[in-house]
Amino acid sequence: MKEQAVKAQLFRDLHYAASPLVLANAWDAVTARIFEAVGFPAIATTSAGMAMALGYPDGGYLPFEALVAALQRVVTSVQVPVSADIESGYGVTPEETADYVDKLIETGIVGINIEDSVGHGDGALFPEELQAQRIAAIHETCHIPLFINARIDNFKHGGKTDKELLEDAIRRAQLYRQAGADCIFVFGVRDLDVIQASVRRIPGPVNFMAGSGMPSVNQLKEAGASRISMGPAALKVAMGSVKKVATDLFSNGTYDSSPQSEMSYQELNGYFL
Template identity: 40%
Template structure:
């Protein structure tokens, strides 16, 4: 097994030139499936991680439970793991630094930290302080700084590129390795952002978004899918349950990964 330092170095390198494509996982089984499908790294999704552990997304999950899950995933797979840690599981910069040290010890090679806070965004300087503390606590980890301008519809549409670029510059100066801008899939906008940001740009894809090749062509260096896979898995759970309880049939679960194949992933 490669060392943590080797995995961290590899994870950084996967972003240049990219694209690094990340089908998001939320537990050990889904991480092993993602790895077996050929992914070069595993990314957790905070929403599905929280749901699987009985909490809502949005800083509702206990930090220790989130870190424990990351440790389990990092131990199970052979490829780098990047953890979505929401806003850092801390009320201030010092606590975000504590989270980063724990995440590093858990075996992660990178993190996402968002600047969304409630319905708005954190003050730029406050977020800079949180990112700087994160970088100082674990300088070898890939620090993917998320900017929620598009996701939350902040400002007038014509101002969002400017607002995003201003935040991106401040976050990079604070130690961010890359910038993540979910909520934007317009290729022209991605091109503007990628040209204006000096570090790799990450975007969130999913149904209705351009294909990976198109997003990469516009300048996206990292493409993830967030909660989409988990949502589809839970949709199948509901569909199969309704079918079983109403018609008493089982067609919803005819296409599956067999018990033996799933069980073998853990060996």
């Protein structure tokens, strides 16, 4: 518990450093080991990657017990702090959600990313007051200084102008921060002006997504982001390579598409020796 608390404080401090915290999101033990070896000071998980690696679609379909087991493997495979993407938090009521998070803390994680999407393809958001209550319940009941990254998904679902969505996001952000959220993740924003306005108006650290079709890491740094997530970016690149190799092998009987970045067996196995 003491070591977990130390890692939790380290993870928190990384959000207030001179440069933003950039997180490559892992989905299993080997990707976590690789990211740690490259030099990332902390590991975050990708819910999409964890779900798909275990045979489930993204969006709240991964059973809680499977998430616990997957997180335990990631946490025990690295020395750096680990933050878990727990999607909508599994519970609905504040008490249920806090109880699920309390069980997840036992895996050794020091942070969570929790979104206000209802999940399961519903396309709706939790009422902002209820989501704030859920965050408050987590904040009040967790027995370590858990870092709560509260994701706001209204830009993901759209339906309004960017200006209207920004005002909605600011209102939710203020409520979530008052409830105990440590960082606000404005998800799905592509416009740099909106990103800069979010940073100016949201108190505390603000998280944005980088990756294909999104602003670059350097652009987000210049805009004032405190935390930059890559989400499923590495997963998509890795699976694209797997599909290409498999297609060439099946269709042409060749292995010519093996990328130059292919890792040797010795290096890959060496992460676990």
